[in-house]
Amino acid sequence: MANQTPATMVIGLDGATYSILDPLMESGHMPYLRQFSAEGVRAELESTIPPITPPAWTTIMTGRSPANHGILDFFRPEAPGSQFLRFVSTKQLQCETIWSYLTRRQRTAACLNFPVMSPPIPISGYSIPGFVTWRHLRHACYPRDLMDTLKTIPGFDLKIIAHDFGLEEKVLAGCAFEEAESWINYHTYKDQQWVKVLEFLSGYDPCHVNALVLDSIDRLQHVFYRLLDPAFYGKGLSEADKQIQSILFTHYRALDNMIARLAEIAGPEGHVFIVSDHGFGPSQYCFYLNSLLEQLGYLSWSDRAISESESAGDVSMEAVKNHGHLLDWQHTIAYVNTPSSNGITINVRGKNSRYGILPEEYDRVRNQLRDQLMALKHPDTGQQVVTGIWTREEAFGGLEAAPDLTLRLWDNGLVSTLKSDEIIKPRRECAGVHYPDGVFMARGPAIRSGVRLDPLNILDVAPSILYAQGLAIPEDYEGGVPEEMIEPEALAANPVLRGTATQGAQKQAADALEMDEADMELIMKRLKGLGYMS
Amino acid sequence: MGKPDKTTIFNDILATLEKVSEDWEYSGEITPDTFLLEDLGLESIDVVVLGEFLEEHYQQSFPFTEYFTELAQQEILDLRISDLVDFIDKHFSPQNEVV
Numbered sequence A: 001m002a003n004q005t006p007a008t009m010v011i012g013l014d015g016a017t018y019s020i021l022d023p024l025m026e027s028g029h030m031p032y033l034r035q036f037s038a039e040g041v042r043a044e045l046e047s048t049i050p051p052i053t054p055p056a057w058t059t060i061m062t063g064r065s066p067a068n069h070g071i072l073d074f075f076r077p078e079a080p081g082s083q084f085l086r087f088v089s090t091k092q093l094q095c096e097t098i099w100s101y102l103t104r105r106q107r108t109a110a111c112l113n114f115p116v117m118s119p120p121i122p123i124s125g126y127s128i129p130g131f132v133t134w135r136h137l138r139h140a141c142y143p144r145d146l147m148d149t150l151k152t153i154p155g156f157d158l159k160i161i162a163h164d165f166g167l168e169e170k171v172l173a174g175c176a177f178e179e180a181e182s183w184i185n186y187h188t189y190k191d192q193q194w195v196k197v198l199e200f201l202s203g204y205d206p207c208h209v210n211a212l213v214l215d216s217i218d219r220l221q222h223v224f225y226r227l228l229d230p231a232f233y234g235k236g237l238s239e240a241d242k243q244i245q246s247i248l249f250t251h252y253r254a255l256d257n258m259i260a261r262l263a264e265i266a267g268p269e270g271h272v273f274i275v276s277d278h279g280f281g282p283s284q285y286c287f288y289l290n291s292l293l294e295q296l297g298y299l300s301w302s303d304r305a306i307s308e309s310e311s312a313g314d315v316s317m318e319a320v321k322n323h324g325h326l327l328d329w330q331h332t333i334a335y336v337n338t339p340s341s342n343g344i345t346i347n348v349r350g351k352n353s354r355y356g357i358l359p360e361e362y363d364r365v366r367n368q369l370r371d372q373l374m375a376l377k378h379p380d381t382g383q384q385v386v387t388g389i390w391t392r393e394e395a396f397g398g399l400e401a402a403p404d405l406t407l408r409l410w411d412n413g414l415v416s417t418l419k420s421d422e423i424i425k426p427r428r429e430c431a432g433v434h435y436p437d438g439v440f441m442a443r444g445p446a447i448r449s450g451v452r453l454d455p456l457n458i459l460d461v462a463p464s465i466l467y468a469q470g471l472a473i474p475e476d477y478e479g480g481v482p483e484e485m486i487e488p489e490a491l492a493a494n495p496v497l498r499g500t501a502t503q504g505a506q507k508q509a510a511d512a513l514e515m516d517e518a519d520m521e522l523i524m525k526r527l528k529g530l531g532y533m534s
Numbered sequence B: 001m002g003k004p005d006k007t008t009i010f011n012d013i014l015a016t017l018e019k020v021s022e023d024w025e026y027s028g029e030i031t032p033d034t035f036l037l038e039d040l041g042l043e044s045i046d047v048v049v050l051g052e053f054l055e056e057h058y059q060q061s062f063p064f065t066e067y068f069t070e071l072a073q074q075e076i077l078d079l080r081i082s083d084l085v086d087f088i089d090k091h092f093s094p095q096n097e098v099v
Helices: A018-026 A031-039 A053-060 A098-104 A134-140 A146-150 A177-204 A216-228 A239-266 A289-295 A317-321 A359-374 A392-396 A458-468 A488-493 A505-529 B006-020 B044-058 B064-073 B081-091
Strands: A008-013 A041-046 A075-077 A085-087 A109-114 A125-129 A209-214 A271-275 A279-287 A334-336 A343-346 A386-391 A405-409 A424-435 A437-443
Touching: A008 A239, A008 A458, A018 A031, A018 A216, A018 A279, A018 A437, A031 A239, A031 A271, A031 A437, A041 A458, A053 A458, A085 B044, A085 B064, A098 A109, A098 A125, A098 A209, A098 A458, A109 A177, A125 A134, A134 B006, A134 B044, A146 A177, A177 A209, A177 A216, A177 A239, A209 A239, A216 A239, A216 A279, A216 A424, A239 A271, A271 A458, A279 A437, A289 A334, A343 A359, A359 A386, A359 A405, A386 A392, A392 A405, A437 A458, B006 B044, B006 B081, B044 B064
Parallel strands: A008 A209, A008 A271, A109 A125, A109 A209
Antiparallel strands: A041 A437, A075 A085, A271 A437, A279 A424, A334 A343, A343 A405, A386 A405
C-alpha cells in the first residue's frame, strides 16, 4: 500500500434492520455487534426509492441518487421500449464508482459482492461482483486472473461465492421446512467464504478500502422474518418453527464472528462502517397491481395469462423476465413490468409503444391513475393501500427509463405482476419485505463513542468513506459527511472538504481502458513477486 | 463489421465459449448439434450472459431475451449451437448498436 492512510473497512449487511439486530444484540446472539454499537455511532439509514438492492448499493458506491447513476431496478429493458428484460450491469451505470474515484486519488480498494459491478471496471485493487453465476464469475472479476489467485486459498470454493439463481429463488417462492436447515447453512458458508476471500486479499495485497457485502440476512429475512422479529415470534411458535429459529440464531452468531474478523482486519487505526442498503419488515398480504390495473381498464391480459392460483404462484426470476408475454399490448395502457420496481409504466404511442395513449393524453391519464391508486382501500382493514406515489420527475429527475409512477404500499411490500382474481390476498404466512430504513454504524479513532445520531441518508455513506480516507468530497455528491459522528478534535484537525466533481461514466470507462494494460502489468509483477506466476 | 456467414458465426461462438468456459468442467467436442443446457450444463441465465459476450464481439445487440421467451412459450427448453447460429444470422444488422 503506497499511501499510508489507515485502512477503511465497509461491511455491507444486505437488508440489515435494527428491528432484528437489536433483539439479537440484547439476547446475546451478536455480542460483538453490541460492543461495536456501544463503542461507535449508530443511526437509521434511509434507503433509495424504491428501497431495493441494485439502486441502493449503487448509491452507496457512487454517492449519487438513482436519478443520476441510472440503476433503478434489478432489470432493464432489452432495448429501448422493449417489454423484454435483462439484468442491469455496469453498462447502464452513469456515474463514477467510489472505487474508481479512490483509484484516481492513489488509493486501492477491494470491492466484493457488490451488485452492478459486472462487466468489471478496472480499478487499482480488486473487484468481485455479486449476482454473477459461477460459470461467468472469472470474467466478471478484476483483475482478470484474480480467480487463479484465489484458487490458491486452501479450501476456496468458487461456486459458493457465486450467485446461485436456483437456490436464491426460495427468497421469492418460499422454503420448505425440510430444506430450511441446509438453505440457512448454505448462506452461513457462503458468507464465510466471502470473508475468507477478503482475509486473503488483505494479507496478500492490503488495500486502503475493503468493502464486502454479506447478503445472507436479506435472503433469510425474506423467508423467515416472522421467526426473527420478536413482535411476531413472541406470540408463540410451533416446534418446527422453534427448530428453524434456533438454526437462524446460530447463523447470526456466525455472522457476528465474521463482522468481528472483518473489523479486526481494519486494525486499531482503521475506520469501520457497517451499512445496509435497506431495512426489513413484515408483510402479510400480496397486492396484485396488474390485476387492479385490469379492473380499472388500463391493462388487458393476453390469452397466455393464467391466474396466480393456476400458475402455482410462479415468481421465479425467469417468470419475472418473461412476464411481457402475459399482456395484450394492443389493449394495455399502463402496466407493472417488474415486481421489484413497484413502478407503473404508461404506454404512449410513438414514444415507448406502438399502442397506448396519445402523447397529449399523458398528464391527464397519469393524474387520473394516481388519484385512483391513492383512493384504494384495503378490503380487510379499510386503510389506504398506496401511501405514497412519485412521478418519474419526482423520484428520478425525469429519467426516460424510469417508471411513470412509483408506489409505496401501506406495508412497504412489493407488488405482484401476476394475474389474480383478488387484488389483495393474505399471504400463506408472513414474509419479510424491504423497508426504507436500514442501518449505519461506524467506529474508529475519529468516530465518537456511544452516540445515536439522527437518521442519515444512504447518500451519506460514500462521503463518509472518503472522509475516513482523508479525501475531499466530490462536489457532485448529493449527500455529505455526518459531522456529528466525528470527534470534535478530529473534525477540527481534519475538516470536511469539498473537492472537484467525479467523472462521468464515459470518462471512467475511457480511463479504465487506458489503465487496463498498465494495471495488468503491475498486477502481473506483483503476482510474480509473490510467487504466484511463473 | 460486415455480416459474417454461418460458418464464421459458429466459429465465433466456439471461440467465445472457449474464452469463457475455463471453469466449466466440459471436455466434449462442441458441434452444431451440441445443446447449451443439456450438454454444456448451462442455466438459462448463463445463455443470456453468453449472448452478451457475443454482442460485445459483434458490437451490436440481439433480442436474446425475446428469443428465449418465445422458445419458452413454445415449451422449447433447450437450444443447439446451430439454433444460436441461425438466430444471430437472422438478426445480424449493423444498425443494432449495443444497448
